[in-house]
Amino acid sequence: MERTVYLDYAATTPADQRVVDAMLPFFTERYGNANSLYALGRDAARALEEARETVALSINAAHPDEVIFTSGGTESDNAALFGIATAGGRSSGHILVSAFEHHAVLEPAHWLGKRGFEVTELMPRTDGIVHPEDLAAALRDDTVLVSVMHGNNEIGTLQPIAELARATHERGALFHTDAAQTLGKVDFDVQALGIDAASFSGHKIYGPKGTGALYLRKGVRFAPYLMGGGQEGRRRSGTQNLPGNVGFATALTLMDAERPAETPRLTGLRDRLVGELLGHIEHARLNAAEATMRLPHIANFVIPGVEGEAMLLHLDAASIAVSTGSACSSGSLKPSHVLLSIGCPVEFAHGSLRVSVGRFTTEADVDFLIRTLVPVVQRLRSMNPMYEKTLAALTGQQG
Amino acid sequence: MERTVYLDYAATTPADQRVVDAMLPFFTERYGNANSLYALGRDAARALEEARETVALSINAAHPDEVIFTSGGTESDNAALFGIATAGGRSSGHILVSAFEHHAVLEPAHWLGKRGFEVTELMPRTDGIVHPEDLAAALRDDTVLVSVMHGNNEIGTLQPIAELARATHERGALFHTDAAQTLGKVDFDVQALGIDAASFSGHKIYGPKGTGALYLRKGVRFAPYLMGGGQEGRRRSGTQNLPGNVGFATALTLMDAERPAETPRLTGLRDRLVGELLGHIEHARLNAAEATMRLPHIANFVIPGVEGEAMLLHLDAASIAVSTGSACSSGSLKPSHVLLSIGCPVEFAHGSLRVSVGRFTTEADVDFLIRTLVPVVQRLRSMNPMYEKTLAALTGQQG
Amino acid sequence: MLYSDKVMEHFGNPRNVGVIEDADGVGEVGNPVCGDVMKITIKVNDDRIDDIRFQTLGCGAAIATSSIVTEMAKGMAIQDAVKISKNDVASELGGLPPAKMHCSILATDGLKLAVDDYLKKHGREPIAGEVKSADPTFDPHEDDEH
Amino acid sequence: MLYSDKVMEHFGNPRNVGVIEDADGVGEVGNPVCGDVMKITIKVNDDRIDDIRFQTLGCGAAIATSSIVTEMAKGMAIQDAVKISKNDVASELGGLPPAKMHCSILATDGLKLAVDDYLKKHGREPIAGEVKSADPTFDPHEDDEH
């Protein structure tokens, strides 16, 4: 595994050694159940609340209790959608989600849409942005919940969350954002954004897999999704994953501490990547290139005349790890719904390449990717029976 | 923390060092997303499937795919109840759960009961057993799902699952068992038991917190509970917690390997505890004493004239960790629903003491508990304004 | 649900435990079904609480609030003693977990009943006002938000 | 979704890549909207496939199945070549992930079309039977269970 050039940090990240070190005592020594009254339990409860305060402080929550620990981004998204929509026994109303949400938001929305709620998918524009005026036009008097992700996991565009939340509140609905890709990577202040709920995932920020959190503003009515022993202030049952939660909080602290230096470094790597790739691969395009507000670490390309998986496998043979479409759905054959939502033609969507850099990426990694990619693309294009046609269409279109 | 005499293994267990060692490489080195196509992802997928096979083999599942990894016992229970009850869009039917289920089963059942389903709570008898004839009498033509836990987490009685499942199937319903307390501790064979679904939790078997699994027999229709990227064969979305799942599987392997020696050892410790406690504490009683099928590691007592939390805090002052009621609900003030369900009077239920032994318990620990408990009980009884009355009632009742 | 150091100190070393045999006033509150029972006996001299003892069956908070209320009331005029509120008790203890606030009611109610019992024995009017937990069917837990 | 070693080997070193310029038969299947396009050209001698080349735009399985089908068909009588089934192709490759089984259809269909094209050019009757993927609106993914 060692010489892998890992360029898929948006799919998952290695846990930072400092995160693992922070977790270790909680496996074998400080193993109490945070709900037990005796010393070992109280010690666990204190550590749990410290982790909660760390997260609350990082996202500028008004109160630590606004942070609920979960098993990851997916559970947070599911809990937010179901929990807010059905709070107080509500069984109907209008829900608005952007069309390029992660499936962990889309699927619960569609589920609700089949059971009494009405769901509208809001299209982003070709710049990869959900525009507040489009949201304002789609909001209705009976809209109860709007969910628009903060940073898109495939194309890396950042959404104008504060404006979207404001527009939502003007019509009396609640606003949730899936921040699985943005927490720790850009400044994330729930009060400045004015949001009601947000989802986070630990394994995207060098924390452990199977961890995450849901921010839920005080006063937001919520029906718990996992039910049972009543942990997490009765909002999420299940014995708390203390090592995991401590790991998540530690990971976030590290992200916050290193961000001032890390953001320009990652941005530089990404820009180098974009420049080199577009310079060396004919007809390649950066998706949602017009967007100025973007995550520092994600770049998504369309490489016409090439199929994504084949490209990925050739790069893999050179020990380069990148992705095409989102990791979760790469078992599927459908082209990315994200790319389609921003107007990318289906035939090009099949040839997308997502590169995401991270803590351990170097310039040499980026250069190695480019060096390896050029002959791979050339070879695949030469095997493509339609490439001449594609080329004619492309140059005709561009000419 | 070091000299704690930990006697609350039913609440949670320390992770075994061998479990932690097995997990470690998956945090920092083998960190791939199991859904990614490249080598790092394939390596993760292979490790994940190995862990799945380990669990499948241990429970004698017909196929590894019958094992779905989850975030713990609570999620497994929730997913089983909701997923089986509402499979295929079903929105009504009769659900039977025992009255002394864990809240992670009871709460989803009650939720379904408020939304189209009809829920009956089946009472165990005073021996702490749900009797198959009682189940047979409660089953109806429209019963869709029966859920009876395998081993009760408070009183440690084992239920006749094979007979209960057979009775259930005779009436065409499906059978789920919450085996969070029994997996690894007694032989658990899904085919011999003839069950359709079972819930497991990692942190009860020296595995990591925040891990667990759901056994789902092939052919059982199931609506996924966590929705999104479609992981776990589309039955449980969310990036898999690979270190956690490997830890869970490793923990189970260790339980299986050590059980032949460990079961008699734990049984011996428990019997010594029961003998000594009943011998030294006047009027103390073992709950569900008549049950012959029981978990080796749990004993639950009623100590009349004493309130549980006060007893627990005094023991805690002597660095002994025990529990009163279940850990999850010890934040609550209600007497244990489990004790009430087996006919324990409310005033005695407030004075229950659960002691659960485990891998690191010694005879000295048990003896220390008894030695410490005797004066604690004496002191609390002397402060009890009603103790004379209680005593009179007890001796009148017993005479 | 963490107890303050002061709660734990009073729980571990409760003050004024016991029964005054020739008490001037007796207050009994709570019932075993709720899990908390408390009995306060007082010795009154010149409408001042000269001596006070308690017995309590109950949780850590029940014992600690009983203990602190006897310490607070000792030496107090009965008119002042009945004014001790559940919040006074809780704050004297450095706070109580929300789920345990009802225990302070039991402690103050026990004291109120003892004072009224003393007054009644002397043919005087009660001064404690309504004491909800004197009703044997009263369940203090119902006060909780959940 | 793991590919067998043999799939990876054919994907990495595909056999018979290219176009036979003076081909006797040409088969084109798939469309770029589905992500897979394949073109097979054959040289036929005495109703036997003397030479065969392919070009494929598609995933790893699409390329590997194309490659293996050309290897299997080379030297075969055209009557036998059109009988190669998607399961033959898959098993020759040591199995395919379920989600990728449709790729084998493309490969065998491409070959069938090439054979029928050769027959047609010589005024003979087609022998390949129905070839679903020749229809430009055909989506092989719809064959999948999910």
Ligand SMILES: Cc1ncc(COP(=O)(O)O)c(C=O)c1O
């Ligand atoms: C935007 C977004 N939301 C949700 C998720 C799901 O998070 P998790 O993998 O922690 O379940 C992911 C990553 O997979 C993501 O990128």
Ligand SMILES: Cc1ncc(COP(=O)(O)O)c(C=O)c1O
């Ligand atoms: C019988 C039983 N079911 C379910 C659970 C919940 O499991 P977890 O703590 O892993 O969510 C527990 C333990 O808390 C239990 O004892």
